[in-house]
Amino acid sequence: MTTNKTSSRSLLAGDVGGKRLLIILLLGSVIFPAFNLMLPESSFFHISTYTLTLVGKYLCLALLALSVDLIWGYCGILSLGHGAFFGLGGYAMGMYLMRQIGDRGVYGNAELPDFMVFLDWHELPWFWLGFDNFGFAMIMVVLVPGVLAFVFGWLAFRSRVTGVYFSIITQALTYALLLAFFRNDMGFGGNNGLTDFKEILGFNLQSDVTRSVLFSCSALALIFCYLLCRWIVDSKLGRVLIGIRDAESRTRFTGYKVEYFKLFVFVLSAVIAGVAGALYVPQVGIINPGEFGPLNSIEIVVWVAIGGRGTLYGAVIGALLVNYAKTYFTGAMPEVWLFMLGGLFVVSTIYLPKGVVGLFQNLQARKENSKIGTITGVGT
DSSP states (O other): OHHHHHHHHTTTTTOHHHHHHHHHHHHHHHHHHHHHHTSOTTSTTOOOHHHHHHHHHHHHHHHHHHHHHHHHHHHOOOOSOHHHHHHHHHHHHHHHHHHTTGGGSSSOOSSSOHHHHHTTOOSOOGGGTTTTSHHHHHHHHHHHHHHHHHHHHHHHHHTTOOHHHHHHHHHHHHHHHHHHHHOGGGSSOGGGOEEOOOEETTEETTSHHHHHHHHHHHHHHHHHHHHHHHHHHHSHHHHHHHHHHHOHHHHHHTTOOHHHHHHHHHHHHHHHHHHHHHHHHHHHTEEOGGGGOHHHHHHHHHHHHHHOTTSSHHHHHHHHHHHHHHHHHHHHOTTTHHHHHHHHHHHHHHTOTTHHHHHHHHHHHHHHHHHHHHHHHHHO
């Protein structure tokens, strides 16, 4: 009993940056919606619904970055296809939202979404059945990415596919899904995807209250998943994962079933990415095959590298910073944004191997060392 209490107290004991991040997220989950709903638009402190939704989108992408940092930063598995799991979770949520439209669509068909009526479909495909139920849809949000990751990971890890080869086949996975979901006969809206959502759980998606709740849910999901990941990496399981990252052959020779550990963390990471996609879709109002684009998955890795690989909170910070910069510069200087993103990645790789978080840690360490040197000099 004492051990459990001690371990729960020490969960964030050495994670000062994580503590600060969680406090900010917790306060933000309350303050942002309150300033949006309770303060008049004329107030200086009023937060517009547009800003609230934009930051909510950033939080979902930060959750996606967290899932990549869990497997790449702590297990050494570089996945360049996590956009696949993010997209599948988003499509599961999008299918539920489409079923809530009912006869309010353009064609007024209570059973079939507009794109199916347009394509002259006569009945709902079997894989759409059940998505009119929120609980079933949420199960699919977790189950579909999880099952795909389990099957894909089991085949790859059992065959001892590692390194760049694993990265390449994850890229092939997300590209295959991109091509499949682009087809109109797949039943997922083709290149237009799913959009024109009306409500969720009976609440209008365009209302400020619904947007505020979605924002808070995104922040709380990020907090929960961060604590879960922190608990894993600080446990014995986490030490085994780090051993696999640093010396996989040696870890295997000590008796650990390396493929089982890698499979577990890969599936968990995919599930977290799916949850991020499900929270993302109702806030942006659309999901299309573009989310499966290989470049999107590569960009996630860039967020983690810039923020700080292997820190968890660094991945969150990196996602927030890069996506804010993307929003600003794609509006101010759209023609140079991709060059800036590539430059950021190159600079962080060469000069900031531990990312922004590592830079601040080094500056803080130098500051503390200078203080110690000053005190020692005074003492002598």
